[in-house]
Amino acid sequence: MSATPDDPLSVPAPDLDPDELLASVESLWGLPGDLTPLHGERDSNFRLGSGALRHLLKVHNPADPEEVLDLQCSALHHLRSVAPELPVPAPVPTRDGRQWVRLTGRDGRPSFAWVLTWLEGRHPEGDELDAAHLREWGRTSARLGRALRGFAHPAAARPQTWDIKRLPQLRPWLPAVAADRRAAIEAVLDRFDEHVAPVLPRLRAQVVHNDLAPTNVLLDDRLDLTGITDFGDMTHTALVCDLAVAAADVLSGRDGALELAHEVVAGYHSVTPLEPAELALVPDLMAGRYAAAVLITAWRTREQGWAPAVDVTAQVQLEAMLSAGLDRLSSRFATPAPHGRSTASLATARARAFGGQQLSYESPLHLVSGAGVVLEAADGRTYVDAYNNVPVLGHSHxxxxxxxxxxxxxxxxxxxxxxxxxxxxxxxxxxxxxxxxxxxxxxxxxxxxxxxxxxxxxxxxxxxxxxxxxxxxxxxxxxxxxxxxxxxxxxxxxxxxxxxxxxxxxxxxxxxxxxxxxxxxxxxxxxxxxxxxxxxxxxxxxxxxxxxxxxxxxxxxxxxxxxxxxxxxxxxxxxxxxxxxxxxxxxxxxxxxxxxxxxxxxxxxxxxxxxxxxxxxxxxxxxxxxxxxxxxxxxxxxxxxxEGLVEGAATVGAHLLDTLGELASGRSELAAVRGWGLALAVDVVDPTTGRPDADRAARIVERMRERGVLVGRTGRDRASLKIRPPLVFTQEHADLLVAALSVSCDELA
Ligand SMILES: Cc1ncc(COP(=O)(O)O)c(C=O)c1O
CATH class of the missing domain: 3.40.640.10 (Type I PLP-dependent aspartate aminotransferase-like (Major domain))
Known part of the structure; x- marks a missing residue:
């Protein structure tokens, strides 16, 4: 995409004479004080005044049409009325009641300007936001999205370069990216075309803030939210893009960002439950946000000599995501624990609420997802499930x-x-x-x-x-x-x-x-x-x-x-x-x-x-x-x-019965092996006495869990291994089970 002449990204920020600007502000708004320039990518922002009388003066990019001012101003009025608990600035009208005015720059270009109330606070820095804060970050993004749910404005439909949905349109800017970085960006673009672009139009869409970055969020000393600023990237897009931006930007440059992304997603999900298709896209959309950052900065650097030359943190993050595997991340994100507590705190909370109600395993298994015969735990470990008979078709069929x-x-x-x-x-x-x-x-x-x-x-x-x-x-x-x-x-x-x-x-x-x-x-x-x-x-x-x-x-x-x-x-x-x-x-x-x-x-x-x-x-x-x-x-x-699962149970069950029988014939601690289809048992005995050995059976069950295979115990003596997998269990799974049993017995010998 080549930026159009009226694209704010291609048009330099307004250039105003500070004295003239101050004089205009004083006469139009009646607000005295000095002007301190602030950060702005394409607008000119100033702090106006000092102490309790501070305000924010925004002079928009000359490329911004009046409807963009109207969009932002209307959105802020909307938010302040439907969600007064959200700390967003209030537009301050001029003395004659106008929401914004037109000013002329030194170069003769006109720009719109408006004044907003000043919000106290500072931006979060480095790694100071811990897991709980990141969860709150997700909640803030969701609360903002909810508050904007009923808001509509024609200008929200204008093309917005930072809308992740439009990532494919940035592909022509690839040549501006340094050659050694291009392959990663291209990989994200290719995946986006194949996996994301076809799905996005089917997802919930609305006007969103689209820029919950640390530079647009203010916190107090306790790291509680005091302000949300910069509504300049607002657009009508898939709701989940808003979350992806919030997660990508707050985690950019952080160690363990991919694990922490879970916290942001879980926080968001606790306010606005996400649909499975939305959750599954979060990693691709985060990668898309990073790719957009790299492409846009590279293009601006080439076209405008803009610094920084390359968005290094975005590139690093994007490459980390690619090497973790976007598919893998996607299936991990598809099932956030609804409250996502750590395993230890979950166990404590469960004991408080459930008392002595039994849990399987000495160290309880904290499961987060299941597919087919495989269960995934919160620590990322996966298990072959040979215990659960309820999901006959496999988990989450x-x-x-x-x-x-x-x-x-x-x-x-x-x-x-x-x-x-x-x-x-x-x-x-x-x-x-x-x-x-x-x-x-x-x-x-x-x-x-x-x-x-x-x-x-x-x-x-x-x-x-x-x-x-x-x-x-x-x-x-x-x-x-x-x-x-x-x-x-x-x-x-x-x-x-x-x-x-x-x-x-x-x-x-x-x-x-x-x-x-x-x-x-x-x-x-x-x-x-x-x-x-x-x-x-x-x-x-x-x-x-x-x-x-x-x-x-x-x-x-x-x-x-x-x-x-x-x-x-x-x-x-x-x-x-x-x-x-x-x-x-x-x-x-x-x-x-x-x-x-x-x-x-x-x-x-x-x-x-x-x-x-x-x-x-x-x-x-x-x-x-x-x-x-x-x-x-x-x-x-x-x-x-x-799926022919009943016949499959007969075939795989017979194979498992045979191989278990072979294993047991060579081991004195394994006695009878029984089975009918995929309902099987192996009796565990004390090798010296030949008597049922419940304790050994319990230890085998624990060892097999360590080896990634789940089985149970049954029988009057609790000394028989109970094997009852989902019927999608294959011969390969059966062989894995037998191998895990064999090694577990060796370890206990
Ligand atoms: C043979 C048999 N019948 C009935 C039940 C009770 O089923 P539910 O736990 O769904 O009430 C069970 C549960 O384990 C069972 O094994």
Whole structure:
């Protein structure tokens, strides 16, 4: 771009006779005093007067048309009325009520001049702004942006060279940049063309200040904000450009700028939440700001002999960003911790608010983002997630994000209105199940689903007794707690419950338990069975056992509830574990992976059991089956199918089972290896006694975390490694896991 004749960048600042200027100011504004010149890139700025009577006199660049004065003046009036807490200067009218006047320079060029109230304070210097101040900097930028949200002015649409959106138009100035610096600038320009320019027009846009640089901000001795000045770069552009300018300029020349940028972004985000697409562009836009600074100074140096010759700090910063990788920075910025506290202060605050509620790992894992099977921690370390079964499609799967966001942006209400999503979900779920299932009740969690299944069973059978396996877990509600001996901590206050040993024990215990319930007068309402026996130690497949258990339950008049909260949605390499085992279940409960992390769960059963219950109990759940939850669940079902993840779980699971088996065969501390699809366990034992070794298992889990792989522990002895990754786990991930396990065992040997 070559600057046009009326571009303020190409037109020298006004040249006024100081005595004449002083005389004009005195007569027009009635303000006595002397004039002290101040910094100004293209205008002539002066401090007028001294002590309490100070003002700012701005004589604009002769290239600035009157509408630019009107833009700035109107914006300041707007800000002072909608956000009086923001310290911006007030325009001071002349004695005859004009907001600005036209003055003539020594060279005969006319310029507009106006006077503003003086703001006290000093500019921030060096590294004196710490993380908390930088967060405040981000908040200030956001507050200014919010206050300008309702402001419009025709001059805000004029081309503004400093608008990052216009960076591609500065490309013709590249030859003005020294040859050894050009490649970096060109790289930023190329990325901008490819990644930024196509996205920017789709983002929120408004009039923004566009220049929250240290030279335009005033602070007091405590570093609290006392003034925001210089509205000369205001323009209508993408809102996020304003943040990028604020972050780039306050961090220019600082060590650790890229880490600190997080603070500015988090501060901004806490006032004005940013959309993912905006967050993802912040690094490119910051790099764009630095590139613009280098290009503009280089061009001015060449054209006008302007100093400094090159904006060195901007160039250094830009090169640091390029070597850190703009893609990497972009994915890091895409998920700022909402409050972004340090790991230590977050842990303290959590303990204060949550008391003794458990955290995984001796040194808690502070996670900030996840994609696929990889989780990223606040310290930048990444982990292969082989523990979390909820995100079956992988963390942050775009199909779910898109479906839920679109639904939230359109309508999110309850299931008592006619809507497509809940009906489609029910139809698509039922299509995956045997024909005898024809009713779906949507709830919010696995616990609720099991609680509801239990109520249906009691309603249908009139009995009050239940059966669970010895170390099962089925939920947090009063009713499901009774089915969750894993949580009982030894106490067994449940007279209506009978526990049976899980497979491979003899399933005849189920019939004995049913008879015992009969004898105690409870009778058998339901047995709940987790198809992969997760809490009992991950024991599936056990088709013979589950079929025999279901038969025993039926012979006692009870219902068999297939709890597919862990085992379902493809975990075993089959969509539903009880279908794989041909188990004659009466009710099915699903949850956890159903929404890939968005809360949604369900009870599925035949009409003859569900309809009477619904009729007699006025069943309804406010959030159960909300439109957004259904959108998430539909996206999960469809993506499982489209990406072939159920079949993948079978193949990768078989590979992992084999390789774990090979490893265990050569190690005395690893005993049995079990697995069904991607639900696997490895028993850890004391090599000398061969007994379950919970302590060693715990240390292996910690070591594997150090090696970047997350697994858990399970089983009555807490001595089995629990491996349940997202179904997008590949053979490469599986090999990484086995290698991490092997090294961890070596280290503990
Ligand atoms: C087998 C089984 N059923 C039910 C639940 C309860 O699900 P939620 O935590 O969603 O209430 C769990 C949770 O771990 C589970 O493992």
């Amino acid at each position: 775009p199909a779910v994000t898109r479906a839920v966001s679109a639904q939230l942006a359109t309508l999110n209400t309850n299931s008592r209105y006619l809507q497509d999503a809940p009906v489609e979900l029910a139809e698509e779920l039922l299509a995956t199940l045997p024909d005898r299932f024809d009713r779906v009740l949507l709830v919010n969690s696995g616990s609720e689903a099991n609680d509801l299944a239990w109520r249906i069973a009691r309603h249908a059978t009139g009995a009050t007794g239940g059966i669970a396996t010895e170390w099962a877990y089925h939920g947090v509600t009063e009713a499901t707690f009774a089915f969750s001996p894993e949580s009982w901590r030894g106490a067994d206050p449940h007279a209506h419950m009978r526990l049976v040993p899980p497979p491979p024990a003899d399933p005849s215990a189920v019939l004995d338990a049913a008879r015992s319930l009969e004898a105690s007068g409870h009778g058998l309402a339901a047995m709940l069975v987790d198809g992969v026996f997760t809490s009992d130690g991950v024991l599936g497949p056990a088709h013979g056992w589950t079929r025999a258990a279901a038969d025993a339950v039926h012979s006692a008049g009870g219902l068999y509830v297939a709890d597919e909260v862990q085992a379902g949605h493809g975990r075993t390499g089959r969509m539903w574990s009880f279908v794989a085992g041909d188990v004659p279940a009466d009710l099915v409960t699903v949850g956890k992976p159903m929404g890939n992390g968005y809360p949604v769960a369900a009870v599925i059963g035949p009409a003859h059991l569900v309809d009477p219950f619904v009729r007699d109990t006025d069943y309804f759940s406010t959030f159960g089956g909300s439109t957004a939850a259904c959108a998430a669940a539909l996206a999960v079902l469809r993506t499982l199918d489209e």
